[in-house]
Amino acid sequence: MVQEKYNNIIAQPPKSVELQLTYCCNLHCDMCGQWGKSGIFRENIKNLRNHEITIDAWKNIIDQAAKWKSRINLWGGEPFLKKDIFKIIKYIKSKKLKCSVVTNGVLIDKYYKEIIDSKLDKIFLSIDGTREIHDKIRGKKGTFDKILKGINSLHDLKRKKNLKKPYIEILCTINKDNNKIIDKMPQVSRIFNADKLDLALLMFASSKTANDYRKEFTNRFGFLPKSQNGWILNKTGVNGLKLSEKINKMLYHNNDIFIKTIDNYKTISFKKWYAGSEYRFGFNHCLSPWLRLNIMPNGKANFCIDFPDYIIGDVKKESLSKIWNSEKAKIFREKYLKDGPLPICNRCCWLYNNYSRLIKEWKHEG
Numbered sequence: 350m351v352q353e354k355y356n357n358i359i360a361q362p363p364k365s366v367e368l369q370l371t372y373c374c375n376l377h378c379d380m381c382g383q384w385g386k387s388g389i390f391r392e393n394i395k396n397l398r399n400h401e402i403t404i405d406a407w408k409n410i411i412d413q414a415a416k417w418k419s420r421i422n423l424w425g426g427e428p429f430l431k432k433d434i435f436k437i438i439k440y441i442k443s444k445k446l447k448c449s450v451v452t453n454g455v456l457i458d459k460y461y462k463e464i465i466d467s468k469l470d471k472i473f474l475s476i477d478g479t480r481e482i483h484d485k486i487r488g489k490k491g492t493f494d495k496i497l498k499g500i501n502s503l504h505d506l507k508r509k510k511n512l513k514k515p516y517i518e519i520l521c522t523i524n525k526d527n528n529k530i531i532d533k534m535p536q537v538s539r540i541f542n543a544d545k546l547d548l549a550l551l552m553f554a555s556s557k558t559a560n561d562y563r564k565e566f567t568n569r570f571g572f573l574p575k576s577q578n579g580w581i582l583n584k585t586g587v588n589g590l591k592l593s594e595k596i597n598k599m600l601y602h603n604n605d606i607f608i609k610t611i612d613n614y615k616t617i618s619f620k621k622w623y624a625g626s627e628y629r630f631g632f633n634h635c636l637s638p639w640l641r642l643n644i645m646p647n648g649k650a651n652f653c654i655d656f657p658d659y660i661i662g663d664v665k666k667e668s669l670s671k672i673w674n675s676e677k678a679k680i681f682r683e684k685y686l687k688d689g690p691l692p693i694c695n696r697c698c699w700l701y702n703n704y705s706r707l708i709k710e711w712k713h714e715g
């Protein structure tokens with residue numbers, strides 16, 4: 350078991366370094382923990398860009414990650430809004446590291462040539478439904494077609510240059526708007542000519558779980574967290590039982606496209622997942638604090654990318670190695686090992702990963 354290697358408060362170098370290039374986004378999806386109705390960045394839009402670190406600071410981070418041979422994942426907000434993104438990708442590739450980007454895809458049409466030119470390994474493309482459903486979730490008509498146009502241009506250029514990369518993995522988060530048409534997603538993936546379809550379960554927290562998190566976090570670390578506010582949902586609007594029947598059929602009846610859902614899905618009741626956020630299905634060891642380091646747009650570092658309450662260091666003041674095993678990082682790991690997951694972990698997909706599979710994927714695909 351990969352878990353057994355991760356019981357020490359001092360960690361081996363991370364396998365993945367996530368660079369959150371910007372908080373800015375060109376969409377405002379309702380369910381987004383960052384930019385949704387109660388998203389955590391809404392109140393502070395003006396200041397977000399002022400504190401972004403420079404391209405030289407990003408390069409410095411990449412130099413340090415290269416010594417670890419970590420895979421680098423770029424995300425945001427919307428990372429293609431960052432004007433230096435192609436310089437950053439080229440720099441990562443010049444260090445022979447695998448590099449992926451998580452994107453809403455809207456800017457691929459504008460940048461497909463630069464993407465190919467940068468030698469990017471993989472694109473995680475967020476597509477949440479058929480044309481109509483996707484545009485409804487994104488809150489902007491024409492979004493689906495704009496992404497499709499960009500992806501088609503990207504594939505055309507890949508074909509012309511005889512390239513396999515960047516691989517395209519579609520990320521579809523199952524929510525109240527798309528659960529009934531989830532069996533259409535293999536067809537959608539074919540339209541985008543994707544290499545993989547990932548059907549992700551919804552991340553959320555009921556008011557009770559959010560409150561439990563607030564208390565438990567404060568108890569452990571001595572200050573109040575606030576990321577939970579962007580994820581509160583008391584009714585998911587998803588019938589988990591019907592969903593699991595649909596997904597079971599899909600996994601076995603679509604041989605031409607690689608479809609995955611949450612790892613260990615056979616041991617997780619989708620009915621309970623979507624009914625509330627209290628159950629943890631016996632999963633108690635998230636390896637993120639041992640395997641993944643996230644650098645936020647302002648240079649601060651953390652483990653839990655979607656719940657950035659606990660900061661373990663700052664690249665403006667310390668090296669990555671110092672941050673990775675800083676006192677704060679060790680305290681987080683120690684308390685995690687002693688007291689177990691935090692209530693917010695209950696519906697965080699990272700708790701449920703099969704990390705052996707994930708590490709292989711990072712190594713081969715980026």
Ligand code: SF4
Nearest residue numbers: 374376378381384453
């Ligand atoms: S595209 Fe992504 S980051 Fe932007 S608002 Fe939607 S979910 Fe949030």
Ligand code: SF4
Nearest residue numbers: 635653694697699700
């Ligand atoms: S499961 Fe918990 S510890 Fe792991 S990344 Fe999510 S919030 Fe952080």
